[in-house]
Amino acid sequence: MTETKRCPWCTDSDTLMQKYHDHEWGKLNLDEKHLYEMLVLESFQSGLSWSTVLHKRSNFRKAFNDFDLLTVAKMDETDITRLMQDSSIIRNRMKITAAINNAKMILKIEVTQGSFAQYLQQFVKTPIVHHFENTESLPTTNSVATDLARQMKKDGFSFVGPVTIYSYLQSIGLINDHLEYCVFKYHG
Ligand SMILES: [Zn+2]
Numbered sequence: 001m002t003e004t005k006r007c008p009w010c011t012d013s014d015t016l017m018q019k020y021h022d023h024e025w026g027k028l029n030l031d032e033k034h035l036y037e038m039l040v041l042e043s044f045q046s047g048l049s050w051s052t053v054l055h056k057r058s059n060f061r062k063a064f065n066d067f068d069l070l071t072v073a074k075m076d077e078t079d080i081t082r083l084m085q086d087s088s089i090i091r092n093r094m095k096i097t098a099a100i101n102n103a104k105m106i107l108k109i110e111v112t113q114g115s116f117a118q119y120l121q122q123f124v125k126t127p128i129v130h131h132f133e134n135t136e137s138l139p140t141t142n143s144v145a146t147d148l149a150r151q152m153k154k155d156g157f158s159f160v161g162p163v164t165i166y167s168y169l170q171s172i173g174l175i176n177d178h179l180e181y182c183v184f185k186y187h188g
Helices: 015-023 032-045 050-054 057-063 069-073 077-084 093-113 116-121 143-154 162-171
Strands: none
Touching: 015 050, 032 050, 032 057, 032 069, 032 093, 032 116, 032 162, 050 057, 069 093, 077 093, 093 116, 143 162
16 A cells, blocks of 8 residues: 655644645635635634644634625624634634734725735735745745735734745645645645
């Protein structure tokens, strides 16, 4: 039996992580709702493990109305209080507030610039494919992520540091950081 070679952070014991690694991470998906969902999940991940967030993903979907931008953008203080009592998600007022704020910012960009995807592609025109051999070589951020994070902050987004934005670009496939030997590098 031949072993399927994957990036080492993805272990057999966590099927959810494996599925995410195999079919989403590093694979280009610029659907507006997906772009928003991943931005929320990445901002909630700050300070926690990705596995923790991923295992709560379906709860986040419920809590944030399936990541419907229009609905979330209308959430108010009552919703924040309700979400702060929802133990199925990560209860962090700043992150919850950021998720609502960022929905508003994406909607604003859709009006002024056509789509959030186009906005992101001003910084990354075509996906960046790195060719690292081991996890130790993977950067936590780069100049593109730093520039984009700076612009997003300027445009009113919150919880968008350069490290979060680098992870975000990986999650939506604008950066492909599968290691060279990973069989899912080009076949996600
Ligand atoms: Zn991989």
